[in-house]
Amino acid sequence: MESTFKIIYYALLVISIIVSGFLLFSSLFSTASNDAQRGRIVLILASGSALGFLYWAYRLGHQQGQFGLGIGMVVSAIVVFGLVMLVGLFTGKIHWQ
Secondary structure (H helix, E strand, O other): OOOHHHHHHHHHHHHHHHHHHHHHHHOOOOOHHHHHHHHHHHHHHHHHHHHHHHHHHHHHHHHHHHHHHHHHHHEEEHHHHHHHHHHHHHHOOOOOO
């Protein structure tokens, strides 16, 4: 059972780190206009917070050997990313047309 947790943990962790890291670096080094600057800031905040949770998941799973808690933290990182993006979507000006 523990080997299954390890496989799930490492697969989720690696995929989440790659996606969050890509989104963070692409939004940091983007050459978008000032109109898209607010979206870039929200994406930086969401990716940064997700990477913080993923570091916590790395410490729990890889360093301490608690793979079940590590999987929970990876899922929490995904949820936090989505919540920050959702809050960022609704805090700005919403144009319905």
